[in-house]
Amino acid sequence: MPTRLTNYFLKTLREDPSDAEVTSHRLLVRAGYIRRQAPGIFAWLPLGLRVKSKIEAIVRDEMTNAGAHEVHFPALLPKEPYEVTGRYVDYGDGMFRLNDRRGVGYVLAPTHEEVFTLLVKDLYSSYKDLPLSIYQIQDKYRDEARPRAGLLRGREFTMKDAYSFDYTDAGLDASYQAQRDAYERIFTRLGLEYVIVKADAGAMGGSKSEEFLHPTPVGEDTFVRSAGGYAANVEAFTTLVPDARPSEGLPAATVFDSPHTPTIQTLVDLANAEQPRDDGRAWVAGDTLKNVVLAVTQLDGTRELVVVGMPGDRDVDLKRAEVAFQPAEVEAANEDDFALHPGLVKGYIGPWSEGGAAVLGEKGSTGIRYLLDPRVVDGTEWITGANLHEKHVFGLVAGRDFVGDGWVEAANVKDGDPAPDGSGPIETARGMEIGHVFQLGRKYAEALGLKVLDENGKLVTVTMGSYGIGVTRILAIIAELNNDDKGLIWPAAVAPFDVYVVATGRDETVYAAAEQIVLDLEAAGNEVLFDDRPKVSPGVKFGDAELIGVPKIVIVGRGVADGVVEVWDRKSGDRSEAAVDAVVAAL
């Protein structure tokens, strides 16, 4: 039975939705694929649901090929398991919480590690039951602070989440690899370019994690890669630590007046003017040690100041800092913080004071923790604050004149930084997350008591992986990548229909002929959307066809009386005539 526009649920819109920030959102709403219900929450209209189902079918297929079996959990789950693992607290405001009529606490699950763990614990008890990989395609909820960009970051989204269960580390490696391979096949079938990068495991915990990023300048994630094959999410990038140097023979540090040096550059200029280097090389920003005061707020609300010392040509990258301090929140210290800590001489903060007493760092007088960038190795010399108003110090040597209380990866990453694996300089790029695989290890199994008997009858804790693909996000990215100024252009693998047949004019015989073509196309296995609207102008019909973006369009007009129709390729825009009885073959 043909799907006819005269009774299909579809209304294309001439105007962009006022809240659309990105192309995919704008076009998916205008072309009648989705409709907003609340911030970050959408209804799926018939066209959108068809595309979503096709993506899900590809994901299902490759999950089956990876040996994973499908299950399905509710979105509404008891809060207890999330309390046991700590995520009930860790998720903060990002989790939707509610009580039932008896006052029992529930959550709308943001992800399902806990209940998958408990399900396997509930049913399995022996190593013989493992390995096991199970997955679901399910609607998840996260109360994002700023839901935005349409489906790219919603508060409800459809996700494929898979979980693997093994009792050996080698087993976990194999399960992880099987999912990783499936992800590569899925993205290839979807025509989505991807980069696999080392990632931070974040709130998930666990030992190893990789992200699949689609590289695009408009991506919200930054990643780095080297020509030698290193790739990492910028949050997971680790600094290549230089070798320590001997400090013997280095001159003693000297304090100098440095008024009017509000920036690193003014400080460097002053240094070059007043203390030129013996070898004639100019001082540069990287020769200074910048001391940045951060406020670190734990989930329980306690706020701690931390000073981070890093080369002056770096800035704090708050996302990297948040990973370093997770699950705490990190921000720059404010005026109140400084007022409470008069020992911090704003603009002139350093680890050391004249006379050699530590102001920051081990046993420092301020009591504030002082963490160092990994590049500040023993024996390096620095121009830095002297903890006195309008004074800095030259030649302060790490390890000799000051030590930190530890190391921290909080500085930004720059093009040209060396990859930690020695594979050469990295460059940064932008990407959108399209998949994430985690070796969770035993974190969840330990917290929830998932153990099995091994070959020797000994109880061992299970080791797990978790593997996520954002189905609705991928749909939005495909829309983001495949469009022009006329509308969407779906790749055949996920198009809502294979062919879009447009009948034009007012001649009923044309519509009858078009319907026969639709039936022939359907008989040949095509999914067809038939624009049979009798009183709509060809211009409007063609505009809708372009906006909706079915890859192949067949125009049936008066020429059909002579056995001729027009075949239109949405992507190339090519239009050519075809004989009616050759249309099926032509497509």
Place this chain on the structure above:
Amino acid sequence: MPTRLTNYFLKTLREDPSDAEVTSHRLLVRAGYIRRQAPGIFAWLPLGLRVKSKIEAIVRDEMTNAGAHEVHFPALLPKEPYEVTGRYVDYGDGMFRLNDRRGVGYVLAPTHEEVFTLLVKDLYSSYKDLPLSIYQIQDKYRDEARPRAGLLRGREFTMKDAYSFDYTDAGLDASYQAQRDAYERIFTRLGLEYVIVKADAGAMGGSKSEEFLHPTPVGEDTFVRSAGGYAANVEAFTTLVPDARPSEGLPAATVFDSPHTPTIQTLVDLANAEQPRDDGRAWVAGDTLKNVVLAVTQLDGTRELVVVGMPGDRDVDLKRAEVAFQPAEVEAANEDDFALHPGLVKGYIGPWSEGGAAVLGEKGSTGIRYLLDPRVVDGTEWITGANLHEKHVFGLVAGRDFVGDGWVEAANVKDGDPAPDGSGPIETARGMEIGHVFQLGRKYAEALGLKVLDENGKLVTVTMGSYGIGVTRILAIIAELNNDDKGLIWPAAVAPFDVYVVATGRDETVYAAAEQIVLDLEAAGNEVLFDDRPKVSPGVKFGDAELIGVPKIVIVGRGVADGVVEVWDRKSGDRSEAAVDAVVAAL
């Protein structure tokens, strides 16, 4: 790729779950189809999900045949639309409610009339866009007071809910009929016997409603039907009202002493002993007028007493009373209620007092509303309470001696009662609701402002229907109907697999031969579950096969060396030999 039990996610259980009240729940848990997460909330394991998907596919197919298009709404929705229609309050504790991080109120949708109405309002504005039927298959949430019977009444459940939109009453009739016809086809394909009964529209509002009930003695709904074709849910049954009779010439009412008449029967016995009828017929319970005091609590908490007068051979049916007083809650009055109303002489309540003053009914002295059963028509004579301790009255005539403040359908329905359409006596039976179709009319469209321009350019309010099938409930009912003491016996249309192949023994060549049979069966289009577990006894394997209930079982044992396997029909229990190369044909 064969689905092998060695890596499938399945664990059959020997013990019944402790909370299982019904067979379907017990077997679906034991056979590894579902697993409880919280009261009335279940996870779907691979076998269960397959059965559920098959039911959904049949529903989808018939929705398409009925011209309905699929959409999908979130479960999490803003509360405002439900406030506008009043259902936010009407649902009482039955609705899950929550706030987001900004304090904005949301609900987990129990059903989606409001947002479907708004969606159509959002996109459509002309009669030319109608009729429209759209549906979804979606997980719904209701905070049932007593979730029970496994999937039969859960707090989360999957439902197909369709909505039709028309601008004429005739259009609504046609849309309603199309869904009703689709339901008949769906239940026929699922092999589910059904009765279509008139139903009460309940909290949905609207003008006409029918329920599809599966007749079964364990059903939780009572319905009535006549041989002449009348069928109604007991809540929707209406009494055939007898004609009024002349009261001229009837003797005056007389009061008599009636101590020790705590029950209707003792009162009838006393009447027969002390006041025998002139014609010699004995007084029966139906000659007495029983006055029952009900407490009716509105949603805002106000509690009102109401007295219902009905023939003494009837009892109050609280479900029918709740329909009569909806959305209020109804219960029997308690001691406190009586204490507050000393005008009600417990055990001797009647509408009338000696001397002719009305105690109940129009301008009665108690101020309490007095409603009458429809059978208490003018001219009927009654034995009833005299509103004096230990006194009753004979020959009290309705219309002459007392009137009510209105009529109410609160009495129970009994076998032999006449059908309201004159089609003869009804009988009561039990059934389970499997579908419900509503003509909502303009209630939702009016509340939410859904209007379209008609042919004359005039704005008209749209008229709607809503049509629900409980997918997970149907699955449970099918399981409830198709089982024996060994386990489940799925009908082929919804079985998780078509064939279950069991390899027995320890001979690897048997397993290899079995695998080839599995591949041949799959190549012939069968879905096959392969029990390839090498170290499990045949007895356990056969027990699992019976418990899981795939309709056809193939046993591959040592005989395969001679080219013979066994084919086992799960339902009949018949086992017969078949040649290996004839297995595909044999099935």
